[in-house]
Amino acid sequence: MNNTISVDCVIFGFDFEKLNVLLVDRELKDENNGEELFSDLTLTGNHIFENESLENAAARVLFDLTGLENIYLKQFGAFCDPGRLKRPNDQAWLRASGRDPESRIISVGYYSLLATENVTLKWKGRNVKWYPVSEVKDLAFDHMVILKSALQALRRELLHEPIGFELLPEKFTLSQLQKLYEVVLDVELDKRNFRKKIARMKYLIALDEKQKGVAHKPARLYMFSREVYEKTRKEVLDFNI
C-alpha cells in the first residue's frame, strides 16, 4: 500500500469575465483501435514524494502543469473518498490504465490563483483546459466535492484577505477588481459603494497611468502593494459574531 497521499490542486483563473478552473480531460483510447474508452474531467493532482512537504508537492504539481512558480497556494482541506475509484467510469479507467486501485487514500487540497491573461500554459502533452467554474457539473472521483470546498474556501478568504490581486495582472482597473469580487462571490455590487470601501485599503496604489486603446473613457490603473499591506495590516478582529 504505497503512495497513499496525494495533493490535488484547484487552479483558479480569472479572465475579467468569469472564474475558471483548470481541468484535465482524462480521455483514454484503446491502444488497438483508437476507440475512446471514455472521457471525463479531473483536477490536477499527484502523489507526494517521500520527504517532500505538502506545500512543495502542490507547487510541483502546479509547475509540472504550467511551468509557473511562486504562485499563490492555499491549503483548504484534506479529503478521503471512501467511494473513490468505485464509480463505473473510474473503474474502467483503472482497468485500462493498470493502476493500483488502492493507490490513493487521502488527498490534500490546495487552491491556487492566476490571472489567465498572464499564463501561457505548457501542457506537456496533457489535455488541459480552462473551464468556467459555474459550468462544471461532474468530475471524476470526489473531485466535485473538492472543487466545491475550494470555492467555498476561496470565497471566505477573499472576504477577509487581499488575495483578489492574485487573480489579476499586476496593473488593473477598479472595475476589473469589482468584477472579480462579483464573479467569485456571485453578488452584484454598487460601483460607488465599492469604491468607497476599497478607498480604505491603503495597499491599493493608484498609478499615474491609464488604460489604452479602449473605445471609452480609459480607466485609471492600480496595483497592489504587499509592503504597504504588511505594514498597515491590523490584526483583523471584527468580532462580528
Added chain:
Amino acid sequence: MNNTISVDCVIFGFDFEKLNVLLVDRELKDENNGEELFSDLTLTGNHIFENESLENAAARVLFDLTGLENIYLKQFGAFCDPGRLKRPNDQAWLRASGRDPESRIISVGYYSLLATENVTLKWKGRNVKWYPVSEVKDLAFDHMVILKSALQALRRELLHEPIGFELLPEKFTLSQLQKLYEVVLDVELDKRNFRKKIARMKYLIALDEKQKGVAHKPARLYMFSREVYEKTRKEVLDFNI
C-alpha cells in the same frame, strides 16, 4: 511504509475562566530501574484505519480518550513535519518505544470543543490532563505548530459561526458566554455592547430559569437553539473586505 496517515485531535475545553487543551504526558520509564527516560506533552492522535474516513478516525480518537460521542469536530489542516521525530527527545522516545521512525508522514488536524464541566474523562490508563492553552510552551513533534493552527482556526470560526455554545454546558449565562469570547479571542468586551450584539441572534434562547446558589444577583440562563439557527441562518456574506 505503512500507516503514513494519522489524525491529531486538539481537544479544547472551557471552564468559565480559561481555554484549556487536553494533552498527553508521554512519560516513559526504564523497564529495569523505573527511571524516567523523559517526559513531554503531545496532542492526542492515532493512525487511520483502512477504509475509515478522516472524520471517523478523529471521532474514534476522541472516543477512545474520553468516552464521548457526538462532539463538535472540525478539520483545520493537514500537516507534514519534515523534521518530525528528528528532535533528541523524540528520538529517545523512538528508541525506547521501538516504533518505526518513518511511521508517520502526514497528520490531519481536527479540533473539538467541550465544556470541561460536562466531562468526566476516562483516561484508559493514559496520562492525560487539561492544560491552559496560554501556558503551553513546548510540545513534542510539530504539535506546537498544530496547536497554534488549531487556535487560529477556532478564533476564525468563533467570529463567524455559533460554535461557542459547544464550549459551554447546555444552559449558561450571558456573562459566561461573554467570558468565552474574551478568553478565546483574547480581547476585552463591553458588557452592554456585547448584549446588544447577541440580542440579534435569534437562536439564543432566554430561559425562565436563573442561576442558583450564587452570592449575588443570579443571572438568567440561556440556551442555544440549533433549530432556530438553521432556520434563520442567512447566507453570511458581509463583504467586509
Added chain:
DNA sequence: CTTCTAAGTGTATATAATACAATAAACGTA
C-alpha cells in the same frame, strides 16, 4: 439590616452601509 458581588439596563456619538444619477473621456463613424 448592612455589605458584598455580579446582573442588568439606555443614551449619545461616531463610523459604516446603503440607495441612488449625472457628467466626463476616449473611440468610431457619419
Added chain:
DNA sequence: TACGTTTATTGTATTATATACACTTAGAAG
C-alpha cells in the same frame, strides 16, 4: 468635426451598526 456609444468617475442623504460610558437591582452572607 459633430455625434453616438461606452465605460469611468464622483457625492449626498438616510439608515444601521459600533462604541463609550455608570447606575440600579437581586440574592447571599454576616
